[in-house]
Amino acid sequence: MLEFDGLHKSFGDNRVLDGVGFTVAPGSMFGFCGSNGAGKTTTMRIAMGLVRPDAGRVSWQGRPLDDAVRRRIGYMPEERGLYPKMKVGEQVTYFARLHGLGAAAAARAAAEWIERLGLGERRGDAVEKLSLGNQQRVQLAAALVSRPEVLILDEPFSGLDPIGVDSLAEALLGQAREGVPVVFSSHQLDLVERLCDAVGILARGRMVATGTVEELRRREAGRLLRVVVPDAAPHWAASLTGVRVVSEQAGDTLLELDGGTDDQEVLSAALRTGRVTHFAWRQPTLVELFREAVTVSPQEVAA
């Protein structure tokens, strides 16, 4: 398990992290979401030893991360960085060696990854001569070349075209299948929803939601029922007990049910009005969950 436990961090008076904690199981993908400035990058930098936390720790397989463990982590920083004048092949080999591979093994692994990411012909070119998309691939190769046990990627999808997104997603899923826990941050929530086994939503330095997308859905909006009854008279549901009408528009009705209310009774009431063309618990998108989670509630403001 990769565990982030009770991370606190302030820069001067600015409290950036206020008890961030979550767990990533081996072989699973963890999507890290949050608004700009929520503290995602700081969390990842703490894991990589680039920022020292005021409190809390990050551990892998029960062992707090130290230099030796971090050498087994593949990392992609938010601000991409490579030596601009160094050749692609040499650069990836160099990073492989910094991660502890021997000279021959590093050269082999670099050649393999460069080939796999479709950069075979550019191996001898300086990085600065490559397009941004290709530079991003080199960056990924640098993160993956040492066969890391853990992957921590800060906004790996930003700046990629759809094809690039697909091939990166494929590469990450491949890593996860091999048992590597993958943590990545992203603003592309549809992507997170599609790829990730678990999601963490960070707001104002706190984890406001963690779990599988399913769990979040159940927790956040599990009692929202959408019923479409084209023939019903307006306010058809107003008299039902334990039901609040959230919205109603030409028979397309969104209802919020109290805990004890039986959805089957709502269905019978709907059938009494005529045809029912849609009756389902509403699946909120991750975008809605995210909005819900990061919006400051009135109580919180008062506190």
Add this chain to the structure above:
Amino acid sequence: MSEPRDLSSSGLVRLVAAREISTRIRDRSFIISSVVIILLIVGSIAFQVVLSSGGEKVRVGVVGDRTALQPALVAQGKAVGVDVTVVGLADEAAARSAVEDGDVDGALVDGADPTPELVVQESADASLQAVVQGAVSELSLGEQLARAGISKLDVPQVAVTPLEPDAEQNGQRIAAAIIGVSLLYGLLILFGQFIAQGVVEEKSSRVVELLLATLRPWQLLAGKIIGLGVLGLAQIVLIVVIGVGGALAFDIVDVPGDVVGTAVSVVLWFVLGFAFYASIFAVAASLVSRQEDLGTVLMPTSLLLIASLVIGLQAAGNPGGALARVTSFVPGLSPMVMPVRQAAGHVAAWEVALSAVLMLVAVALVVRLGGRVYSAALLRTSGKTKLKDAFRAERV
């Protein structure tokens, strides 16, 4: 695929150093500067060779018997500082054609007769005439004296007492020291720039964050300094070997031992000077994130380096002076001043040792304090970091 293993600090430092060397050795500005320096050295040796062989040379043809004339001509030449070569010629006709062909500068006909004749192309230059005249007069004088029955003339010899017997040797040693110190300055500036540019390149390209995820800042710093230091040392040794080797091979210096000694001390002072200046340059460079801002932060150190060169050159003129004495102990200045004092020979062993120890202490201090600044400033990749802030900042 073999499994990754854990790396020791020295292994990481070696990796960084190896990258620095392999990158720099293929860098165009490095190659050009190396070639230029070596050409300069070779050129100045060639210049010296031409200059020292610039003494006048005269070829004199002698018709007939030259057993007596040849030694007399050579001896006369030596007396007036002309290198005389004597060529035997068969007869007057041969003499004339030799002069016309330019084989000889002049041909002496009937040298032993009472009416000797010097055949030249247009006019005899003064030294040729003086040599021939002197030789002929001497022989003739000897003959006349012998005929008069005087076989041995008692002429007093003038004894020469030099007031500064070592002056010329010292001059050569000091000249070697001046060349050495200038070389030292050039290489320190050059490699200091390389270090600074490398540090800023890592910051401006943001690769530093990726590096620091696997390296401690001090390992990165040490690797850079050692890598470029090895390269700089190789370069100065190469230059010194070419320079000293050339000077010895072409007999430009009279006292090879002293020049070699000076060369060795320059190389050793390069090591200390490089460790000091490279660390400062690296730390200063870590404060900025763009190559354009480099000039400003490197300025104070560059000025110190220039000042040390000026003082070093001044010390060459007055190696025993108070300024040279004091500055040869000041860390940062000493690498440029002490070699000059050592070359001039006015320095005790304990003075050199003390100066070196002071320099080592300074290097340790710079590495320690500078390392703090470096690690705090490296990840601040936007704009300029104030020295004060870097000191206060937390280090990871």
